[in-house]
Amino acid sequence: MSAAQDGVGARAARRRFATLGRSVALFRAFLVEQTDPDHFYGLLADDSVRQVSGYTPLAGRTVLDVGGGPGYFASAFRAAGARYVGLDPDVGDFSAAGDSVAGMLRGSGTALPVRTASVDVAFSSNVLEHVSEPTRMLDEMVRVTRPGGLLFVSYTPWLSPWGGHETAPWHWLGGDRARRRYERRTGRPPKNRYRETLFPISISHTLRWTRGNDAVEVLDAVPRYHPWWGRWVIRVPGLREVVAWNFLLVLRRTSAPPPGGAEKTELTGGRVAM
Incomplete structure (x- = not known):
C-alpha cells in the first residue's frame, strides 16, 4: 500500500470513529462531569486513546501527558501498549483516580522536566486554557517530542x-x-x-502559533468532539470560537531538536530521560 493510500485509509477510519452517536455520548457524560467525574473522564480517556491511535500506533511508544491531573488517562494508554508518563504540578492529584504515582512527574507545563526529543507522543487534554502562557507550553511540548513524533493538544476556547x-x-x-x-x-x-x-484562549491565537513554528506540521485542526461532518467550522474565523466546543490540534514534529539540553534524572528540578 502506498503512503497516499495509507493516508486515505487513516482519514476514513477517523471519520468512522467521529460519529454523531459518539458526540452525543460525550455530551451526555460532560453534563455530569462535576457530579460524576469518574464516568466522564473514564469515557474521555478511552475516547482519547482511540482518537490518538487514528494518527499513530501507540504500542511501545512513550506518551507524555502534560497536565495529567488525577490520572484517568494512565490505564487507557497503558492498555493500548504505550509507556505512559503523566505530568502535573501536584503529583498527589493522580491518586484521585486510584492510580499510583509511580511513573508520574511533578512539574510545570511551561518548563517540562523532560529531556529534549525524548517522547513519541506529547499529549494534553483540556489543560491549555488553564495556563497563563499557552504558547510557551506548546513550545515545550514541541521541544520534548522526537522528530516524526506526534503532538495532540486540545482545549476549550x-x-x-x-x-x-x-x-x-x-x-x-x-x-x-x-x-x-x-x-x-x-x-x-x-x-x-x-x-x-x-485564562481566555482562542483558536485563532493557537493557529497563528502553528504558522510561525517551522518545527511542526499540522495534521489536523478539528472540533474535537464533533462528528466528522462538522469539521468545517474550524475554517470559519469567529464562528469556530463559539461552536467548536473543544478544539483539537494534531501536529507532527518535523525538524531535528537543537543540540544540548540537560539530562538530569531527578523527579523535580531537572529533566528526565524518557
Whole structure:
C-alpha cells in the first residue's frame, strides 16, 4: 500500500470513529462531569486513546501527558501498549483516580522536566486554557517530542459556551463578572478562577502559533468532539470560537531538536530521560 493510500485509509477510519452517536455520548457524560467525574473522564480517556491511535500506533511508544491531573488517562494508554508518563504540578492529584504515582512527574507545563526529543507522543487534554502562557507550553511540548513524533493538544476556547467552565455561560459578559455571580449563588469561589486558574484562549491565537513554528506540521485542526461532518467550522474565523466546543490540534514534529539540553534524572528540578 502506498503512503497516499495509507493516508486515505487513516482519514476514513477517523471519520468512522467521529460519529454523531459518539458526540452525543460525550455530551451526555460532560453534563455530569462535576457530579460524576469518574464516568466522564473514564469515557474521555478511552475516547482519547482511540482518537490518538487514528494518527499513530501507540504500542511501545512513550506518551507524555502534560497536565495529567488525577490520572484517568494512565490505564487507557497503558492498555493500548504505550509507556505512559503523566505530568502535573501536584503529583498527589493522580491518586484521585486510584492510580499510583509511580511513573508520574511533578512539574510545570511551561518548563517540562523532560529531556529534549525524548517522547513519541506529547499529549494534553483540556489543560491549555488553564495556563497563563499557552504558547510557551506548546513550545515545550514541541521541544520534548522526537522528530516524526506526534503532538495532540486540545482545549476549550474562551468563547465556547463552556469557555467559562462552571461559570459558563456568564463568562460571555466578562470573566470577573461571571466569577462574582458564581460566588453570590454558591457562597464559594469557582474552582476555575478567571485569570488565576482559567485564562481566555482562542483558536485563532493557537493557529497563528502553528504558522510561525517551522518545527511542526499540522495534521489536523478539528472540533474535537464533533462528528466528522462538522469539521468545517474550524475554517470559519469567529464562528469556530463559539461552536467548536473543544478544539483539537494534531501536529507532527518535523525538524531535528537543537543540540544540548540537560539530562538530569531527578523527579523535580531537572529533566528526565524518557
